Amino acid sequence: SQQGEEDPQALSIQEGENATMNCSYKTSINNLQWYRQNSGRGLVHLILIRSNEREKHSGRLRVTLDTSKKSSSLLITASRAADTASYFCATVSGAGSYQLTFGKGTKLSVIP
């Protein structure tokens, strides 16, 4: 079953603009991860944020986590056409198995 929801479901921006995607989840987590998927291909791991962290940066990516609200956001700064993809958040609750529970994803289109 889906852990949560991404918002918005689709986002279209101009190259150079920032893109913000939000993710909500339902249960307590060990960590939250963001993945990118290009055109129905495999998923690429972008960033992981632990439950005791509030913010994390990686290049043009900034992730925040608010465990009290059970939500996270992914910010992509200075977007490029190559960032066009679907973005998924996934939570890990642990408990004996490395299982990712995914949200439904945000489809990002960056217009050159």
Place this chain on the structure above:
Amino acid sequence: KAGVTQTPRYLIKTRGQQVTLSCSPISGHRSVSWYQQTPGQGLQFLFEYFSETQRNKGNFPGRFSGRQFSNSRSEMNVSTLELGDSALYLCASSLNGGGADYQETQYFGPGTRLLVL
């Protein structure tokens, strides 16, 4: 190092048939997980194997099964295929099944696209 490989990449079957999909993890990785992706249900966890043992299984019927070999390669099998089994099946590997606190990166393969007619 070579990435996660999945074979075949595309597959067409008819209802009632069975299918076996294969996944070769990154060399040295001991954990393999399988996910199903459909437009309606999104990405759903099927099962995870670690050192040849199934550690967890998602909410799928018994027609879905899998195994892992001593070289960490994994196969999943779907018997008595239904139209709703049409999906992209993704395999992912990690070094130690997440490690002590599940912080390891999972590396995904390109997927096998299954079409059931």
